[in-house]
Amino acid sequence: MGETGDGCAHCITDKWYEVEYVENVLANILSRLPVKSLLACKSVCKHWCQLISSQAFIDLQLLWSKNHSIYIVYPYMDMRMTLYLMKDGDEITKRITFPYCGNLSPLTIICSFDGLLCCINYTWKVDSGMIVEDVTDLEIRICNPVTRKALLLPKGSTSEEKPSIGVAFGPQINEYKIFRFFCAKRISLAKRQSRANRRQCEVYSSSTGSWSVIGRVPYCPMQSSHSPLGSNHVFVNGKIYWLIASDEDHMTAGSILTVDIEENFGTIDLPKEVTEHSYLVDLEGCLSLVAVYDEDEIVNIWILEDKDKPKWELKCSDPVPFSNEECVEFVVARENEIFFITSNHYYIYDLDQRFWRELDLSDTSEKKFPVAVAYTESLLSCDGRMDPQTEDISNRTSI
Incomplete structure (x- = not known):
């Protein structure tokens, strides 16, 4: 035996x-x-x-992981920056306490792509003897929450207004560019420049590890008080898309600003008049516009059929399960579903079945999740290269 x-x-x-x-x-x-x-x-x-x-x-792990994406939800302006991973339905599968990387200002996730998160936090300055948050300057980090790595980008140009950013990925895996819109400071009092002439854009490339100024741009992303991110943007099929404020009402979008990885800018008309609660999302690989109309209590979901010759298709127009007294705080899409976060509830809308499902997240220690992103785990390096020149944050502690 x-x-x-x-x-x-x-x-x-x-x-x-x-x-x-x-x-x-x-x-x-x-x-x-x-x-x-x-x-x-x-x-x-x-x-x-x-x-x-x-x-x-x-690359193989990422290919498999993309077919099993999840949501990251987290409380905006949370002083502990706890990320909650939501896999199936309303099941919270994991909690990650994300370190601050040496700044007292809370991190905000701007976007998620291939397992990398782009995060910002504003710096601090002394104003009238008091230390206050400086919204004209921000720190940008590319983070991988599961490998516990983070890359702090070099500082961009000085801005007189709150900057807006967007991230483009590709064409190679782990390659990215970050577009930063800022308002350049006046050269001198004698040479006064209008605010429009001082609005510029610069781009950070992962291949060079530095910023380069593109210069003056005709349009800048709109700043939205309804979005925790300030400006809503999405990266789909090689392009970044932002909403541009209308001339009549700066709180409502009037068109869409686009830029590709080669730094070519353009604009796209909206399908029709939208509301303040309008969001751009990636819906099954297509640019989609989600607009909630408070008075009618309906949501219109538009799909951009052809990015080269823009043509909008109204995918659906359905009643929402919440009243017009409830504010829509955030919207994000994953595959064929859209995740709505309101001031009091969380809903998943299945686009194929045209069915609403309310999520019960009452058992979690945090009661409000104003921000969510679609997320897939990966082993990708934060710096866009294979050499490990990133900051190890695994031993840092949260405040």
Whole structure:
């Protein structure tokens, strides 16, 4: 019996050894593990560490993970910056306490793409002897919450107004550009420049690791008091889209500003008159406009059919399950569903079934989640390259 048992064990070991060194088999098995488990697996042996660290494996893991995206929800202006990962329905599967990286100002997630989060927090200045938040200057970080890495970008140009940003990704995996709109300071009192002439844009490239000033731009993203992010933007199919304020009402969008990875700017007309509660989202790989009409208590969902020759299609116009007294605080999409966060409730709208489902998040320690992003775990580096020049924040503590 002893010999038989030893023989079986030896046979199993040999078979596993064969599987282990068939790269595509082992890689497919490991790529389905959570990133936290993969980081632990790197210490199993040198072979596993080399495999998991390779760009081919990182790409494979990301491809699988994209088909299993989740939501990150978190309380805006939360002093502890706790991220809640919501996988299926209203189930909170994980909580991540995200460090501040040395700034007392709360982080705000601007966007999420391929497992990387772009976060901002405003700096501090002394005003009349008091330390106050400086909204004309901000720190920008690219973070990977599961690998606990963060990259602090170099400072951009000085601005006299609150800057707006947007992030474009690609065409290569882990490549990105950050567009920052700012209001340049006056050269001198003798040479007064209008605010429109001082509105400029600069871009940070992950390939160079530095900012370059594009110069004056005809339009800037609108600043919305209804959005915790200030300006609503989305990256879809190689382009960033922002809402532009109308000439009549700066609280309502009048058109859409676009820019691609090659830094070509353009504008797109809106399908019709929209409201203050209008959001741009990525709906199944297409740019979508979600507009909530308070008086009629309906939501219109428009899809941009052709990005080169813009043509809007009204996908649906349905009643909302909340009253017009309830403010829509945030909207985000994932696959074929749209997540609505109001002042008192959380709803998922299934676009295929045209069905509303209210989420029950009352069991969580935090009661308000004004911000949410679609998220997929990845092993991507924050700096856009394979060399580890990022800041390890795993040992930092939250305030």
